[in-house]
Amino acid sequence: MKRDDGGVVNNPLRVNIALMLERERAKRGLSHMHMAELFRTADGEKLAYRTYIQTVRQKNNVTLTTLQIMANGLQVSVAGLLAGRKKVPEWAHRLDENAIRKRLARIIDFERQRRTLHRYEMAELIGVAEATFTKLQRASGNISVDTIAAIAKALKLGPVTFLFSEKIPPTADLAVFDKVEK
Incomplete structure (x- = not known):
């Protein structure tokens, strides 16, 4: 997928994920730094702050594994992150x-x-x-x-x-x- 002059890729999934992350951050009243601290692997390692910021800016080609870490930290579904505000069937969550x-x-x-x-x-x-x-x-x-x-x-x-x-x-x-x- 090609990037625009600002380095952003036209991918609706990136948009949905960024919107969901920002919505969750605002709902929780967290700074970006504190939001990024929510994301830990099963071994307890933190997801890199840079990964989180690049994902919010839609400049990161995030993977399903990273999305799972984010979903776990936020206690939301991977489907919810991918869908953003779009409705998905209950089983998808x-x-x-x-x-x-x-x-x-x-x-x-x-x-x-x-x-x-x-x-x-x-x-x-x-x-x-x-x-x-x-x-x-x-x-x-x-x-x-x-x-x-x-x-x-x-x-x-x-x-x-x-x-x-x-x-x-x-x-x-x-x-x-x-x-x-x-």
Whole structure:
């Protein structure tokens, strides 16, 4: 994805994430420094302040792993960060970064089969190398929001709409999650 003269990429997911972070910061009455302190990895390490600021300024190609850290710190869902003010189905709020990777893999495979494309043709269509496409299909690797937006654009779909569409049912993992939670 290309940057404008100010270094900002035209990616609606970046916009949604930045808006959500700013909204949460204002709601909590925190400075940027204190907001960034909320974001810690499972090992207790802080997310870099620079990562947070660049994300708020929409200059950072944030990954699903980083979004999960932010969502955990704010006690919101990854889907909520990605969607911003857009409404998503309730089940989408229970998806973690791994479930979103799996969902993206299912969507890509669904679209590839629907369009009767070979794997290399689908990789070409969505603008990634075949090795990257293989990682996407296997739901592995740390996928960035720019990659998600680029896939959506190539498929002529809205990034939030296609990720959380009811056309493709929630992943099987969610059914297991629901049983454990009840």
